[in-house]
Amino acid sequence: MIDGDSDPELNPDGHSQAGIEADPWRARPFTVTNGRTEPSASLDLMTLVRASSRATPSSDWLGIDHGPVFDLCRSSISVAEVAARLGLPLTVAKILLADLVKLGVVITRAPTELNETDLTTLEAVRDGLRAL
Amino acid sequence: MVSGPYEEREQFPTQLKILIAGGFGVGKTTFVGSVSEIPPLTTEEHLTAVSAGTDKLVGIESKTTTTVAMDFGRVTLQGNIKLYMFGTPGQDRFWFMWDELCRGTLGAVVLADTRRLADCFPTIEFFESRNIGFLVALNEFDGAFRYDTEEVRAALHLHPLVPIMHCDARSFDSAKSVLVSLLDFVIKRTRAEAATGDDPITTVRSM
Numbered sequence: 001m002i003d004g005d006s007d008p009e010l011n012p013d014g015h016s017q018a019g020i021e022a023d024p025w026r027a028r029p030f031t032v033t034n035g036r037t038e039p040s041a042s043l044d045l046m047t048l049v050r051a052s053s054r055a056t057p058s059s060d061w062l063g064i065d066h067g068p069v070f071d072l073c074r075s076s077i078s079v080a081e082v083a084a085r086l087g088l089p090l091t092v093a094k095i096l097l098a099d100l101v102k103l104g105v106v107i108t109r110a111p112t113e114l115n116e117t118d119l120t121t122l123e124a125v126r127d128g129l130r131a132l
Numbered sequence: 133m134v135s136g137p138y139e140e141r142e143q144f145p146t147q148l149k150i151l152i153a154g155g156f157g158v159g160k161t162t163f164v165g166s167v168s169e170i171p172p173l174t175t176e177e178h179l180t181a182v183s184a185g186t187d188k189l190v191g192i193e194s195k196t197t198t199t200v201a202m203d204f205g206r207v208t209l210q211g212n213i214k215l216y217m218f219g220t221p222g223q224d225r226f227w228f229m230w231d232e233l234c235r236g237t238l239g240a241v242v243l244a245d246t247r248r249l250a251d252c253f254p255t256i257e258f259f260e261s262r263n264i265g266f267l268v269a270l271n272e273f274d275g276a277f278r279y280d281t282e283e284v285r286a287a288l289h290l291h292p293l294v295p296i297m298h299c300d301a302r303s304f305d306s307a308k309s310v311l312v313s314l315l316d317f318v319i320k321r322t323r324a325e326a327a328t329g330d331d332p333i334t335t336v337r338s339m
Contacts, residue, residue: 045175045232046147046216076144078216080204084173091177109144114236119322125148125238126315128209132167132308 039091039098043079046111049097050076055105069096073106145208149216150311151233153259154243155251159271159301160219161203163243166307168205168217176201177229200229230258239265239318241310243301246270246279249287256288265318267295269310293321 043049051073072082083093100106114121152160165172177200203219220233240259244252252268259266270284281296290296295317300306 044235045218046149048144048147078147078206080175080216080218081173083175084204089176093175111236112146112148114148114238119319119326121146121148122238122315122319122322124211125209125213125215126312126319128211128213129207129215129308129312129315131210132207 033092033095036095039094041098041101041108043094043097043101043108044111045078045080045090047079048076048109048111049073049079049082049101049106050109052105052107066096066100069093070100070105073097073100076109145212145214147214147216148238149218149236150238150314151240151264152217152219152243153240153252153255153266154271155245155248155255156221158243158245158248158251160243163241163269163271163299163301163307163310164203164205164217164219166302166304167207167311169207170205172203172205172219174201174203202229202233234262234264237264239267239314241314242266242268243271243299244268244284244288245273245276246284247273247276249284252288256290260291265314265321267297267310267314267317269297269299269301271301272298 051070055070068086069082072085079094079097080090082088082097083090086093088096097106101108112121152163154160161172200221202221204216206214206216208214218233220230242252242255242259256266256268268284268288268290270279270281272278278298281298284290285292285294285296288296295313297310297313299310
């Protein structure tokens with residue numbers, strides 16, 4: 001969501017019906033995150049997140065803002081993709097995801113650490129690209 | 133509401149990334165879209181007072197929030213590898229984001245437009261200083277004069293070993309061959325480094 005109309009910062013009145021429907025995130029980012037600016041767990045752009053098998057959505061923790069985030073985690077997805085699909089600024093998506101991680105309902109997997117000398121992986125990527 | 137139990141041990145893919153960098157309007161999103169299996173997605177980050185220390189706000193002092201948009205796509209390769217391509221804004225005032233973007237990247241493609249070559253200077257300098265393997269791909273724009281790659285190399289003061297090639301960001305085959313060339317280069321560099329203990333880019337003669 002990069003068009004100006006969907007940016008809550010640029011749409012302060014928020015009264016037009018169209019504006020409300022076009023943007024599910026009509027609250028300002030700091031409202032969504034409850035004033036927080038730092039996620040409570042370290043999440044990279046490419047960290048994979050996925051709902052834990054033990055997770056049962058509960059209204060106790062599934063706030064209005066966490067719900068759509070949790071829904072996207074039903075299959076593994078990257079942090080960047082969660083942010084993009086929900087049109088959330090990255091930091092906001094990270095903060096909401098970190099909440100779910102803290103609750104133990106979403107599990108994470110850090111991006112692959114590439115050893116500088118990992119020729120096998122590099123070659124696998126090259127061959128994989130060639131085979132596309 | 134949960135559709136079924138998840139297998140906790142589900143095989144997570146190997147996730148890697150390549151940066152597609154370059155100036156504004158040089159074709160980064162087009163390039164990402166040519167190879168990506170999903171339509172390029174956009175993430176944003178808001179630049180606020182928090183980043184004022186690192187972000188030069190000269191000229192836009194009155195502006196309190198800047199939105200940085202970053203496009204990305206991904207492609208699944210054989211062997212359960214997911215390769216992400218991040219189209220990154222090349223302006224130096226966005227460099228506060230680059231630490232995270234560069235972490236663990238396989239390498240970078242610097243897309244250049246020969247009509248606005250200077251746009252990619254800061255990007256090239258950045259990758260050189262971070263020792264990130266990159267190549268320069270000259271995106272061919274209709275009606276732009278086609279320079280010889282060596283002329284451009286000279287204009288960019290590019291190291292003799294850094295690959296430079298023409299490409300058409302709109303074409304899957306062309307974009308794919310740029311990525312293969314980048315991997316070839318990174319592999320060559322890694323091999324040379326392992327053999328000599330030196331980075332061939334900083335010690336040309338050792339290669």
